[in-house]
Ligand SMILES: Nc1ncnc2c1ncn2[C@@H]1O[C@H](COP(=O)(O)OP(=O)(O)OP(=O)(O)O)[C@@H](O)[C@H]1O
């Protein structure tokens with residue numbers, strides 16, 4: 001028998017003794033009773049050197065489940081599945097529909113922290129009114145009880161409980177259903193986020209991919225680092241490249257890698273900076289805030305575009321159709337400004353909650369205001385470009401489950417000359433029959449690449465001719481001038 005069990009039995013004997021005392025207490029005057037209780041408590045704690053802490057499922061507010069209780073439940077789930085004899089099982093509705101096990105009522109599991117042994121037990125109180133009810137007891141109050149030796153009090157109450165709550169919360173985040181939020185005007189609405197993209201299925205150069213994954217994981221683990229250097233725990237990414245190169249796919253892969261929620265912010269639907277601030281304050285920690293096509297969603301080019309529009313409008317005022325277009329544009333126009341957006345990235349609010357990634361995407365990096373993309377705001381710039389041979393191999397593995405084929409070399413060579421996006425390559429590799437006709441898919445891609453190469457060559461010749469004609473024209477003009 002373990003020493004803790006021995007003490008537990010001793011404790012029960014003493015408790016029984018106390019019960020007997022209680023039976024007689026009505027015959028004793030209050031002072032004597034009080035003294036007896038006081039000394040018996042001391043006696044119990046003298047013989048019973050363990051400390052017990054109870055974590056109730058509901059504290060205070062009956063409808064709010066205690067955060068500590070659910071963190072402990074998650075923390076204990078892996079220990080319960082290996083140690084407890086009776087378990088409770090539940091399905092968590094995340095993308096994997098995983099089964100989560102926890103210990104049933106009145107079970108006990110042991111844990112160890114820095115060589116110290118401690119015990120967690122589960123139990124429930126049933127409120128008196130429910131005990132004799134014919135209906136299922138709904139007023140059950142569950143709790144976890146932690147027992148440890150009193151000489152470890154400081155260590156357990158400090159570092160151990162902190163680590164339990166932290167790990168429990170992390171498990172909860174990993175298991176929870178993640179959400180994709182979109183802004184409907186000034187409110188967020190959400191659906192379950194179930195995008196299957198992962199970095200494994202993302203087609204890009206392996207070294208570059210590894211660098212991004214390492215960067216993301218380092219960010220997610222660097223709470224203490226950001227606190228130490230006095231910066232808000234956030235990081236900005238700018239993804240740029242032509243359409244169909246995998247920018248949106250990479251964002252989904254980021255969310256899946258880190259287990260973060262996604263906030264897809266449609267800036268054109270935000271009325272002004274105040275509304276923007278409200279939306280951003282409502283975002284939760286462990287999330288990615290995405291603004292796609294940043295060059296299209298905001299008048300980031302400042303005065304330039306305004307002037308251009310004004311000029312256009314001056315000329316068009318007489319045409320009623322054009323006028324309608326102008327009015328529409330004005331009503332759709334968001335009043336969010338570049339400085340409002342910069343405030344959102346650097347502002348004080350961004351420190352609330354922490355652990356946020358901010359991702360902008362654009363097809364035209366050169367169109368963006370330098371203030372927006374300077375280092376510190378957008379910490380990492382990632383270019384997603386045309387499909388390379390390495391990227392093609394990932395796609396071939398994803399779509400056709402092949403890692404080599406005699407057409408691979410030819411396709412690799414053509415990819416170097418013809419510019420094709422991963423989206424186009426994927427379209428050719430997508431099986432058109434079941435089971436997939438590998439030969440057909442690769443040949444179709446090969447053919448498309450030949451055509452693209454020919455087209456690229458023709459464009460090059462046309463450009464060259466145009467340049468030659470231009471310089472010839474200039475020379476002729478000079479001659480004429482002479
Ligand atoms: N690098 C890639 N790896 C895997 N699949 C890709 C990649 N790039 C594109 N795809 C495929 O092409 C489709 C379009 O890609 P995606 O939407 O990510 O492009 P994008 O860069 O966001 O384009 P846009 O600039 O138009 O928003 C995706 O559904 C995906 O299946």
Ligand SMILES: [Mg+2]
Pocket residue numbers: 247248249292361
């Ligand atoms: Mg996209």
